[in-house]
Amino acid sequence: MNEFGHGPAWANSLFEDNAEFGFGMNLAQEARRSQLADMMADLLDQNIPAELKEALKLWIDNLNDAEVTKTAAATIRGLLPAAIEQTSGDLQEVLKAILANADILVKKSIWIIGGDGWAYDIGYGGLDHVLASGADVNVLVLDTEVYSNTGGQASKATPTGAVAKFASSGKRTRKKDLGMMAMSYGYVYVATVAMGANRNQLMKAMIEAESYDGPSLIIAYAPCINHGIDMSLSVEESKQAVECGYWNLYRFDPRREAEGANPFVLDSKEPDYDKFQAYLKSQVRYSRLARQFPEHAEELYAQAEADVKRRYNGYKRLAEV
Ligand SMILES: Cc1ncc(C[n+]2csc(CCOP(=O)(O)OP(=O)(O)O)c2C)c(N)n1
Structure with missing residues (x-):
């Protein structure tokens, strides 16, 4: 684990279910990340800072690229708090939801x-x-x-x-x-x-x-x-x-x-x-x-x-x- 509390997470399956267990972990990640991508896509024609829009687009276009999502995630994490401050209502709720799901921004290696x-x-x-x-x-x-x-x-x-x-x-x-x-x-x-x-x-x-x-x-x-x-x-x-x-x-x-x-x-x-x-x-x-x-x-x-x-x-x- 690094100083931010980030690192590998692991779980034990039953002996016979190993492949299916890992497959399920991947499925859960994919489902959550595709939901996140939909939320982000809806924001692209909303009134949010251009720099944030650019980072969200970069993320959506490179969803499964570990390196690119790492870079995009850092920018998104950095810009979201200010954007949340500057917005209200439904738009603010969506930005808050993205921040709450920041753990899945970087593509995981399963x-x-x-x-x-x-x-x-x-x-x-x-x-x-x-x-x-x-x-x-x-x-x-x-x-x-x-x-x-x-x-x-x-x-x-x-x-x-x-x-x-x-x-x-x-x-x-x-x-x-x-x-x-x-x-x-x-x-x-x-x-x-x-x-x-x-x-x-x-x-x-x-x-x-x-x-x-x-x-x-x-x-x-x-x-x-x-x-x-x-x-x-x-x-x-x-x-x-x-x-x-x-x-x-x-x-x-x-x-x-x-x-x-x-x-x-x-x-x-x-x-x-x-x-x-x-x-x-x-x-x-x-x-x-x-x-x-x-x-x-x-x-x-x-x-x-x-x-x-x-x-x-x-x-x-x-x-x-
Ligand atoms: C369905 C099932 N059958 C048998 C076992 C008993 N069992 C536990 S570990 C193991 C051997 C595992 O061998 P392998 O997959 O080659 O891993 P290794 O021990 O060599 O690392 C067995 C048969 C079990 N846990 N579940």
């Missing part, structure tokens, strides 16, 4: 944050619906590849070969590609990030997601105690994950397509697959498989490598179009 168990599995129906709606919300998925809070159950984000609850002899099926599913809409901003691998790319993705006037989905690789790693090295873990191809970095921005460019940018370099098997075996969730089920461990490890190669090659083709 973020829906949750894990893979929510995003890929239990909350997927809601997430899909919210992304498809076109609403201007941002979603950040912290992908630990298991349900961490309840002790490490497998989710659809768990990759082939990882040992998790409900996949105690290694998961037999591939990791779901949530990003690809969201990209298929064409109007959803999608990025995959890994803080330890590339902070710059992470910042770019967050800024692009925030400024995109539509739904955005960022999927972040999140090293977790459930992986059986030394958590003091979690930043290094995510760097290695990208280097060996376990995790890839990309940004899909529908605005680029509108400009005639390829919306898909692959940010991670060609992986060094020679490091892939060592990366898997450095984590207990994978190394346990070789100890407990040696008869099929190598086959699943090979499958896991084939999966990541197929995925990366698919992204490469997308980037080259």
Whole structure:
């Protein structure tokens, strides 16, 4: 919070309602702000100071632009008290109502944050619906590849070969590609990030997601105690994950397509697959498989490598179009 008492506000939803909850927050903001815009529009042909009129018009014309509404809001806040003093009756009431709603003058940035168990599995129906709606919300998925809070159950984000609850002899099926599913809409901003691998790319993705006037989905690789790693090295873990191809970095921005460019940018370099098997075996969730089920461990490890190669090659083709 800053010295004016302004800062982020947050609330907890039910696990399964996360996307819908954030969508509702956005809906409430949009409804209030559209009412405010109507009130302001009515004032444009009234007898109010020209400077205030100009700021109101700037606000109405740039309703969903965070930076412009910030500038316009400062001017409006500054000019309203004097304008209220100088007016009376209905006109004064409208000006007072605008001042009373000053908390929604600046465009809010709405973020829906949750894990893979929510995003890929239990909350997927809601997430899909919210992304498809076109609403201007941002979603950040912290992908630990298991349900961490309840002790490490497998989710659809768990990759082939990882040992998790409900996949105690290694998961037999591939990791779901949530990003690809969201990209298929064409109007959803999608990025995959890994803080330890590339902070710059992470910042770019967050800024692009925030400024995109539509739904955005960022999927972040999140090293977790459930992986059986030394958590003091979690930043290094995510760097290695990208280097060996376990995790890839990309940004899909529908605005680029509108400009005639390829919306898909692959940010991670060609992986060094020679490091892939060592990366898997450095984590207990994978190394346990070789100890407990040696008869099929190598086959699943090979499958896991084939999966990541197929995925990366698919992204490469997308980037080259
Ligand atoms: C509908 C519903 N089902 C199950 C639970 C129990 N539950 C609470 S947290 C959690 C795991 C969440 O996993 P994930 O979304 O991957 O987040 P993480 O814990 O990994 O951050 C589960 C299953 C719940 N709260 N509500």
